[in-house]
Amino acid sequence: MAVTRDDVAHIAGLARLAISDDRMTELAEQLNAILGHMEVLQQVDTRHVETTAQEGNEALPLRPDAGPRFAMHRRLDEMAPEMRDGFFLVPRLATHEDTSDAS
Amino acid sequence: MTGLRDAPADITAYEMVVGLEVHVQLRTHTKAFCSCDATYGAPPNVNTCPVCLALPGALPALNREAVHLAMRAAHALGCTLNPVSVFARKNYFYPDLPKGYQISQYDRPLALAGHLEIGDGDAARTVGITRVHMEEDAGKSIHDRYPGATAIDLNRAGVPLIEIVSEPDMRSSADAVAYLTALKQILEYIDVSDVNMEEGSLRVDANVSARRVGAAALGTKTEVKNMNSFSGVQRALEAEFERQCGVLERGERVHQQTMLWDGARNEVRPARSKEASHDYRYFPEPDLPPLVLDSQWIDEVRRELPELPRARRARLAGEYGLAGADVGVLTATTALADYFEAAAKAHGDAKAAANWVMGEVLATLNTSNESIESFRVAPASLARLLDLVRDGVVSHSAAKRVFALMAETGDAPDRVAEREGLVQVRDADELTRWVDEVLAEHPAEAGRFRAGEKKLLGVLVGLVMKKSKGRADPRRVNQLVSERAGG
Amino acid sequence: MTGLTAVDAVTASFARMEAVRAGADGLNCVLWSDRERSLAEARAVDARAERAPLAGYPVAVKDNIATLDLPTTCASRILEGYVSPYEATVVSRLRAAGSVVLCKTNCDEFAMGSSNENSAYGPVRNPIDTRRVPGGSSGGSAAAVAAGIARIALGSETGGSVRQPAAFCGVVGVKPTYGRVSRFGLVAFASSLDQVGVLGRTVDDAALGMEVIAGRDPYDSTSADRPVPGYRDGAARSMRGVTIGRPVEYFPTSLDPRVTALCDRALDALRAQGAQVRDISLPHTDLAIPVYYIIAPAEASSNLARFDGVRYGLRVTGDDGLRAMYERTRSRGFGPEVTRRVLLGTYVLSAGYYDAYYKKAQEVRACITDDFRRAFASGVDVIFTPTTPTPAFELGATSDPYEMYLNDIFTCTGNLAGVPAMSIPVGRVDGLPIGGQLITRHFDESGMFAAAYALERALGEEAHR
Ligand SMILES: [Mg+2]
Ligand SMILES: [Zn+2]
DSSP: OOOOHHHHHHHHHHTTOOOOHHHHHHHHHHHHHHHHHHGGGGGSOOTTOOOSSOTTOOSOOOBOSOOOOOOOSSOGGGTOSOEETTEEEEEOOSOTTSOOOOO | OHHHHSOOOOGGGEEEEEEEEEEEEOOOSBOSSSOSBOOSOOOTTOSOOTTTTTOTTOOOOOBHHHHHHHHHHHHHTTOEEOSEEOEEEEEOOOTTOTTSEEEEEOSSOSEEEEEEEESOGGGOEEEEEEEEEEEEOOOEEEEEEETTEEEEEOTTTTOEEEEEEEOSOBOSHHHHHHHHHHHHHHHHHTTOOOOOTTTTSEEEEEEEEEEETTOOSOOOOEEEEEEOSHHHHHHHHHHHHHHHHHHHHTTOOOOOOEEEEETTTTEEEEOOOSOSSOOOOOEEOTTSOOEEOOHHHHHHHHHTOOOOHHHHHHHHHHHHTOOHHHHHHHTSSHHHHHHHHHHHHHHSOHHHHHHHIIIIIHHHHHHHTOOGGGOSSOHHHHHHHHHHHHTTSBOHHHHHHHHHHHHHHOOOHHHHHHHTTOBOBOOHHHHHHHHHHHHHHOHHHHHHHHTTOTTHHHHHHHHHHHHTTTOBOHHHHHHHHHHHTTO | OOOOOHHHHHHHHHHHHHHTTOSTTTTOOEEEEOHHHHHHHHHHHHTSSSOOTTTTOOEEEETTBOOSSSOOOTTOGGGTTOOOSSOOHHHHHHHHTTOOEEEEEOOSGGGOOSSSTTOTTOOOOBTTBTTBOOOSSSHHHHHHHHTTSOSEEEEEESSSTTHHHHHHHTSEEEEOOTTTBOOTTBOOSSTTTOEEEEEESSHHHHHHHHHHHBSOOTTOTTSOOOOOOOGGGGGGOOOTTOEEEEEGGGSOTTSOHHHHHHHHHHHHHHHHTTOEEEEEOOTTGGGHHHHHHHHHHHHHHHHGGGOSSSSSSOOOOOSSHHHHHHHHHHHHHSOHHHHHHHHHHHHHHSTTTTIIIIIHHHHHHHHHHHHHHHHHHTTOOEEEEESOSSOOOBTTOOOSHHHHHGGGTTTHHHHHHTOOEEEEEEEEETTEEEEEEEEOSTTOHHHHHHHHHHHHHHHGGGGGO
8 A cells, every 4th residue: 555645645634734745755755665664464363363451451440520620830821822811712714614523 | 495496306206314413411510531610601711621621741531420421321212331332532623622632432332222212102103323422522613703713612622422323213304303302301301411402512413315205225315514403403404305305306416415504594505624524533542441331330320210201101191091192291301290290199189280280380380481390389289279179178260369379479278278368168157148148138139030030040149259259159159049039 | 768968969960960061062961950940849858847758869851741840842843832730640749759850851852763863952962972862762861860960860651762762871761561650741642652761870769760650640541550569679589480581582693792692691690690591482573663653653643633733832823724823833843753653643544544554553462462471471570682772873873764663673562562661781882881671561560670670789880881
C-alpha cells in the first residue's frame, strides 16, 4: 500500500496540518520507507491473539459523582489566545452548517 | 419546500423507512470524566477544569453514577448489558471538542439488542433498539454573538450522554413521533434525564430512506439533523421523504449525505460540511481500561427499576377496570399515576377517583400550571372529599367549590365544607321548618299546587333551596313539599 | 539520604548549573529555572518540623511534566510560554516528600526522539562528550544527572526515553511497570506506553525517587491499586536463587563485540553474587520496532489534537477562518519529527488501514508481551540485555528517521509489554558509557532494584571504566 502525495494531502487535512508542496513529496517518500518496514507484521499469524486485556491494567475504576471541581491555579484568560465575556473566541467557521456531530 | 421544487412526486407509491439516533443527557451532579458541576446556567466556562479543558497532561476518570444511569436506561429498553464494554476515541477537530476527540463507545458498547413498544391497542408495534452506548457531550459553539467570531463555552463539555440507536423499524413520521414519545416517557419513569428537547437534554438525529411500496431492499438513506422538537422531527421527516421521492421519481439516485432541518423555512437542505467524508479514526481509548460490570451490579440495577409505563397501564386497566384512554391520561407521568392510585385506594371507588383526577385535578394544575408533586391537595384529602360526596355530606356541585378552596388553602375538605357552610342539611326538623315557612310565605302557589298544579313543585323546591342557601338535600325537600302540601 | 539541608542542596545545584554551563550556551539541558523561587521552597522545606526524606534531593523535571511555577512546553513551539495551572501527581508527591523543583529539562519535542535533536530549543549535549548526543527523549534529565546538577531527575518513557539516555550518559534510568506511577500531568505522547521514569546517579537515588512517586492515583484510571514495597530494601537482598535470563535476540552476532563483552562481564559479576544465568528466547523481539512505530504515532496523532490554538498555547491566525487557524497554528507549532509522526499515526488509523496496521500491531504487541510472560513463567526472575546496541553517537550523525528509530530496539519491548525495566552503567567503550538493562515481571520493581543494587555493588568503579 504505497502512500501517494494525495494520501499525504488527505491525512494532513484530517490532522489539520498545512504541508507545502515540496515537503509533500518528501513526506510521502519517508512514510513509504517507514511503512515498508511495517510490512513484516503481515506475515505474523495472530489469528488466536486476544488483545483487549491490557497487561498491568485492572478493570476501570469508577469515581464518586461528587465535587469539588479540580483546583486551577491560573485563570483561563492567562492561557487563552483570545477570550471575551468568558467565552473562548475562534475565527468564525466558513459556514454555521459545518456543525459538529459531537454527540 | 425542497420537495415542491422537484417534479411533484407520487409519494403514495413510496414507503418511508426511519431509524433514529437519540442522544440523552444523563442527570448526574458532575461531568462524565471530571468532578466539574454538570448542571446548567453557570456563566461561560466556569464549570471547567484541566480535564474538560483538555489541558496538557490531564486524564479522564469515569463517573460511577453516569454508568449507573446508563445501565438503568439500557435495562428499561430491554437491552442486554455487556459485562465488558470498551471506550473509544472518535477523532475530529471542532472548537467545542477540547481534546480533538470525543470519548465514546464503538465496537463494544454498553448494551445491545433491546426493543421499545410504540403505540397502543391495534396500533401497537415494536421498534428494535440496536445499541445503547455511553459518551461525553461537547461544548457549545455560539456563531451569532460576535461578528466574524465563534464563541466557545465548555461548561457542557464532558457532560455524560447515552446514545440510543434504533433499528430502521419505523415506517412513517407518526411512527417516529410515537417512538420518541414512548422513549421520553420511559426515560422520565426511570428518572435518568430531564429529557427536554428544547433545552437539549434530548437530541434526535434521523436516518431516512424511501423505497417503492412492497420493495424489500432499503433505499439509500440520508441523515437528518438539527430538529429541536417532536413536531420538528415529524415535519423534517416528511420534507426529506418528499424530497427523496422526487429524486427517485426523476430516476435519479439519492446521495448518502447529512441534511439539516430548517424549521423556520420548513425545509431540509444538505449540510455543506468541509469533510463530506468523515473519517473519525476510532480506536480504543488508552486512558480508560475496559468497563467491567459484574453480574451482581447488573442484576441489582435491573431489580431497582420502577414499574415502566406499559406495565403500569396494563395493571391500572386491570386492577381498577378503567378504559384505555383514561389509563393513558392517568399514566402520563409516574407522579400522576401515583397520585391517582393513592386517591383511588384511599377512597375505594376508582372510577370516581379517576374522573376527579382527570377532571378537576388536571384542570386546576393546567390553569395554575403547578406540578402534581407540589399540588396542595394531597391524594388523601381528595379521597376524603370523594367520601363526603358519596355519603351525601357534600353535594356534587358544592364539592367542586370545596375542591377549589382546598387547592387554594390546602385545608382539609371537612373544614372547608364547614367553614363555607357547604355541608348538606338532612335534619328533618330543620328541613320541615323551611318547607312550612315557604308554603306559608307563598300561599297562592301552595294552593295551586294543592289543587293539583304539580309543575309548581319545582318552584316551591327552588324556593326552599334558596332559603337553605343551597344546603338542603334536594331529594328530601321534594318529598317534604309533597307531604306538607298534602298534595 | 544526604545530610544536606534543602537550601544547601539547591544552592549547590544552581552553582553546578553555572559551572557546567547547563544553559543554551552549553549543555542546553536546562530550559527553565528560577533560583530564587527554588531557594524559597528549600527554606520552607528546612523549616518543616520533621526532616523530609527528600530534603537533600532537589529534582530536575522533564519539560513534558506539568509544574505550577515553571513553564511546561514539551520543548515545542506550540506550548511556548505555557505555564500549567495544575501540577502533575508525581511532582506533588516529590514536593510532599521535601524535594524542590530545580528546573525543567530539555527533551525531544513531545518526547518524540532518541537523540534530543528534536527540541525546538536546540539539542542537548552529552556531558561525557559534548560532540555527542545525550540520547532521548529525556536527554536533558540524563545530562543534568550526569553533570551533577541533580541526583534525581524525572523523565518519561514511551519507547526507551529514560533508559537510552541514561545509558548514553552513564547514569541509572528506571521505567516502572505500566500503571505503577501516575501519568496525571505527564503530557501524553502514547498513552498505552507512557510512564514517568526516574534517573539517578546511583541505584539508590533512583530507588528513593521511585518509592516516592509510585502508587495508585485516582486521577489516572490506568494507575494500578497495588501496594508499593520499599525499593531500597533491595540493597540488602542477595542474588542467591535468582535466575537471570539472557535473551539471545538481544545479543545478535551483529552486536558490537565490546558491548557484548561488557554485558557478559556484568552477568559474570551477578553470577559471582550467587545468581544463575541462562540463555532464553524472546522470539518476537525483531517485530517490536514496527509495532511500536505504528501504535505510538497512532496514539500521538490523537493525543496531539488538543493543540489547536483555541484554549492555550500558540495561535497563528489564518486568512480564511477557523480551519486556516488550525492548520497554521499546528504547522508552525510542531517540528518536523512531530509532524511526521502525527501524519504516520493519522494514516495508520484512517479508514481502510486500521486493521492492517493498528489492529495488527496490537495483536503482535500481545505476542511480545506473551514472550515475557513465558520467560518469567519458565523460572526466570530477571532478564538482562544491553540497553542500546551502541554508545552515544555524534550530533547530526543520523538523518534517516527509521535508522533513528532503531535506537529503541532493545528498550521499546519493555514499553510494549508494560514490564518494569531499568538501565545501569556496566562499563565504557572508547570512553563512552554502555548501559545494561534489567527487566522483571509486572510490578516486580523490587526484584529489579535488588538485581541492580547487586550489579552496582559487584562492578564498583568498573561500571564507569
Ligand atoms: Mg454520538
Ligand atoms: Zn472538568
